[in-house]
Amino acid sequence: MRSAVDGLLVCRINGYGPWTPDEVDDAVARGADEILLPMVRTVEEVDRTLDVVAGRCGLGILVETQHAVDRAVDLARRPLSRIYVGLNDLRIDRRSTELFRPLVDGTVEAVRAATVSQPFGVGGLTLPGGGFPVSADLLAAELVRTGTEFTFLRRSFTADMAGRDPFTEVPRLLGSLAELRGSAPAAVAENRSRFVEAVDGRPLALASAPPA
Incomplete structure (x- = not known):
């Protein structure tokens, strides 16, 4: 992809774990301008990923768990390149059958209100x-x-x-x-x-x- 495009190249890695440092290094080496960390649950795993990134590229997060929703204010204080609410994985994490319910019950608006300095995204x-x-x-x-x-x-x-x-x-x-x-x-x-x-x-x- 890097050899084919000159624009912003965003690479989604796997959720945080022992494999994260290697995945970050690989994505950076291949030319990623930004990394997306999915299935965030704690502030600590975001902080650790930021440490691994060490300013070599941007880091965005996918808010796809209730834990991340509950910690949106603290997460948004981090130097993130973007914050995105993933409706399908959030639905699964909540054991719900309703994909768009977070856009009705105030969940998305609460995360949006916490996101004041990063680009905010949701849905598709x-x-x-x-x-x-x-x-x-x-x-x-x-x-x-x-x-x-x-x-x-x-x-x-x-x-x-x-x-x-x-x-x-x-x-x-x-x-x-x-x-x-x-x-x-x-x-x-x-x-x-x-x-x-x-x-x-x-x-x-x-x-x-x-x-x-």
Whole structure:
């Protein structure tokens, strides 16, 4: 990857353990600009990874456990390059069946509030009009509302892109985000309400039919 691209190269390693120093050294030697440490549980393992990194590249963390959520304020005090809430692994750690519940129950907003000096990310996107069971449009609106500064592509993105031109579809996706950032407060509130309804499994209210 380093030989193929000039841009930011981010490498996800495994969760912290005795193997971490070797993985960090390997990633740095191969040209990583930033390392992502997943499944964080304690502040100490982040501090130890920062010691291993020793300023050779950036270190971001994935908040994917309840332990990390509970320690978000302390974690955000570290010199991290980014903080990302991983919804699927957090769901597993909580023994939950609801992927998007942290965006409804205040979890994501609490971590976002603690993250004041690092780029904050959560969730993932696919093309406008895609996404199931929560539409990409409603999820995108929620990410914008919470001040998300970066995200990843959802697993469905590859299937949704089948037969499509990325030079057309990616700008369309970015354009939809720019449009959401300019939404009026009433539209933001409406999108939030519809998102919560979708997560809760309640049918979305249909718009009133125009007068004949």
